[in-house]
Amino acid sequence: MSTTVTATSEAPVFYEVDEHPHPEGHSTALGFWIYLMSDCLIFAILFATFGVLGGNYAAGPGPRDLFDLNLVALNTTMLLLSSITYGFAMLAMDKERVKATQVWLVITGLFGLAFLSIELYEFHHMIAEGAGPQRSAFLSAFFTLVGTHGLHVTFGIIWLVTLLVQVQKRGLILANKRRLMCLSMFWHFLDVVWIGVFTFVYLLGMLR
Amino acid sequence: MSANAHNDAHGHDVHHELGVAHGSMRSYMTGFILSVILTAVPFWLVMSGKIGNPTWTAAIVMAFAVVQIVVHMIYFLHMNFKSEGGWNMLALVFTLIVVGIAMAGSLWVMYHLNTNMMPGAHDMRQML
Numbered sequence: 001m002s003t004t005v006t007a008t009s010e011a012p013v014f015y016e017v018d019e020h021p022h023p024e025g026h027s028t029a030l031g032f033w034i035y036l037m038s039d040c041l042i043f044a045i046l047f048a049t050f051g052v053l054g055g056n057y058a059a060g061p062g063p064r065d066l067f068d069l070n071l072v073a074l075n076t077t078m079l080l081l082s083s084i085t086y087g088f089a090m091l092a093m094d095k096e097r098v099k100a101t102q103v104w105l106v107i108t109g110l111f112g113l114a115f116l117s118i119e120l121y122e123f124h125h126m127i128a129e130g131a132g133p134q135r136s137a138f139l140s141a142f143f144t145l146v147g148t149h150g151l152h153v154t155f156g157i158i159w160l161v162t163l164l165v166q167v168q169k170r171g172l173i174l175a176n177k178r179r180l181m182c183l184s185m186f187w188h189f190l191d192v193v194w195i196g197v198f199t200f201v202y203l204l205g206m207l208r
Numbered sequence: 209m210s211a212n213a214h215n216d217a218h219g220h221d222v223h224h225e226l227g228v229a230h231g232s233m234r235s236y237m238t239g240f241i242l243s244v245i246l247t248a249v250p251f252w253l254v255m256s257g258k259i260g261n262p263t264w265t266a267a268i269v270m271a272f273a274v275v276q277i278v279v280h281m282i283y284f285l286h287m288n289f290k291s292e293g294g295w296n297m298l299a300l301v302f303t304l305i306v307v308g309i310a311m312a313g314s315l316w317v318m319y320h321l322n323t324n325m326m327p328g329a330h331d332m333r334q335m336l
Contacts, residue, residue, distance in 0.1 A: 030292045030299075037303040044307040048314035073251050080243055083284060087236035188284040192277055198247075199273035203254045207262040207269075 025178045032182045036189050039152075043193050046148055047200060050141040054201075055208065058136035063205030066131055068122075072202045075118045076194065079153075082111030083191045090184050098172055101180075105164055108187070112157045119150050142201065149197055152190050159183055231286055239283025246276035 089104035123143070126132070133143035163183060166176050231239075250269040252258070259265045281287045281300075289297050 030295050033292070033296050034299050037299050040303050041306060041310075044310050048311045051311070051315050052318040069251065069255050073255075076247055076251075080240070080247065083243075083280075084236060084240040087231060087240075087284065090231070091233055091236065185285060188280060191284070192280045195247075195273050195276050195280065199250065199269055203250055203269050204266055206254050207266050 028178055028182065032185060036185060046145040047196060050145050050201060053137040053141040056137035060136040061131050063208060066126055067202055067205060069202065069206060071118060071122055072198055075115055076198050078111050078115040079191050079194050082108045083188055085111060086184055086187050093172060093177060093180055096172060098167065101172065102164060102167060105160060109157055109160045112153055116150060116153055145201065146197060149193055156187055156190060231283065235283050239279055242279045243276055246272050246279065
């Protein structure tokens with residue numbers, strides 16, 4: 001293995017002579033986590049923007065006129081359910097059950113699609129009422145923040161479908177497990193961001 | 209690394225190879241049930257207006273959000289101080305500090321800017 005410095009060594013060793021083993025993908029989880037943290041910064045800035053501009057209605061409609069909390073609660077449920085079904089997919093993956101993994105992934109994707117559909121319905125409804133992103137600073141910030149989250153979910157679903165094809169073709173090989181693990185972090189991370197969205201944008205918006 | 213240890217790493221310790229601790233059915237269900245409660249209560253508080261005071265409601269709703277984020281981190285993202293030798297947690301703490309500075313700084317600066325730039329907030333004649 002690597003050079004070990006023991007108390008009996010003659011001279012201090014400042015570098016290791018032997019090369020470390022670098023198994024394929026051994027640092028993927030950490031690298032992906034750092035990517036998620038950078039994504040977290042994007043959302044933080046969008047949240048800050050919304051926090052600053054969230055009260056500037058330009059005499060247009062405010063949160064109370066626009067938001068339907070029943071719809072938001074339904075949306076939140078969809079995303080939360082998709083999170084737990086992804087967890088079930090990971091558990092099935094651990095037990096090497098290919099079929100069960102695929103089924104849970106498909107269910108996760110469907111919940112994700114339901115979430116997106118509800119969000120697009122909400123956006124469409126608002127724009128049709130004349131409350132589009134160009135109406136006021138509040139609406140610009142709202143559409144940017146919630147839209148960016150929605151875009152992430154969209155890409156998550158595309159990634160999910162890609163992985164379904166990969167698993168179908170090659171089974172649960174180590175590389176596919178690693179990819180599924182990355183998507184799992186991505187998916188749960190999006191759910192964490194959504195907690196911020198429904199609290200900060202919708203619930204606190206209704207209290208303004 | 210010896211051949212034996214290498215085989216071992218491939219053989220049964222795939223989780224270690226992936227570098228992330230995996231949850232169990234029990235931990236996922238715990239996280240899910242906690243999340244449902246932590247989501248339902250704030251929605252109910254705001255929708256029913258049970259607490260008359262909006263400031264208090266807002267504070268409670270935000271406290272619930274913070275707790276739920278921690279629950280998600282532990283039960284769904286499997287964060288702990290050991291994964292990746294603590295580097296995951298270090299990256300998270302660093303990000304939280306940057307996020308805290310960016311959020312608090314923006315809100316603070318822009319709030320004061322808004323208040324002080326408001327016409328009539330200060331006596332304009334003083335400036336002449």
